[in-house]
Amino acid sequence: MRKKSLVLCCVSCVFGAFGAFFRWLQDMTAFETDSGLYISGNLWGRAVVAACIGVAAVLFFMVLAMKRKEKLAAPADYAAALGGKTLLYRPAYILLAAVMAIGSLMLLFSASRDTYPGFQVILALMGVLSAAGFALMASATYGRREPPLNCLGATLIIAMYCFWLIMSYRENAVNPAVWGYAMEVLALSCALVAFYYIASIPFGRPKPFHAIFFSHLAAFLCIVTLPDDRWAGQQIMLIATAGMLLFFSWMLISNMVPETEEPPA
Secondary structure (H helix, E strand, O other): HHHHHHHHHHHHHHHHHHHHHHHHHHHHOEEEEOOOEEEEHHHHHHHHHHHHHHHHHHHHHHHHHHHOOEEEOOOOOOOHHEEEEEEOOOHHHHHHHHHHHHHHHHHHHHHHHOOOHHHHHHHHHHHHHHHHHHHHHHHHHHHHHHHHHHHHHHHHHHHHHHHHHHHHHHHHHHHHHHHHOOOHHHHHHHHHHHHHHOOOOOOOOOOOHHHHHHHHHHHHHHHOOOOOOOOOOHHHHHHHHHHHHHHHHHHHHOOOOEOOOOOOO
């Protein structure tokens, strides 16, 4: 199953790099210098749209094949579904949590220079809490913690992306060039949906294939939106977001077994 995890991660990251390149060219050529308005019919804008649709279609059919053709299933037990069996598991989630916390702290220190400093401070603090929530969820596969604590970790992450999405729209609501912030809103929306479906596992209503699809799509979109202009702390938080989503998806796919077999407890 690790091969399938690797293939999906490569699709998200490689195509994300191409999408980020297209987005960078779009940012460079698709906006008027004086007014900042979007130039309709820009070639690279169409390339970004085509990349998003293409990757979504590829991921959809790959995940659908895992569910219907290969008839895979995820274990019902939380630790069995998201637990890791390699030495890299613990360093990986600690590193990702640290990256999210570092990005949040960087955003906190730069918040005073933003138009809405209060929003940035709240987002930074929630980012630190989401890093703790991610570490809480990942470390629970070792100690087999009680479900409420795992649910708390998932809730902290979801709350942060809810606020970030609202803040992004609030800051850009007066911007007439929708393309200037559309990719960020789309990436945050998909990340929110992905973590919602990941949270379905500790809450006892698992939707593993929904979680896998939206995790890879959101990771792809987070990479695509990196060329946009934002605070360095937010850039690092987006990178951490992509890593966290790919981490959970990797674990889910790696622990899947055929439906005919009894999932390990």
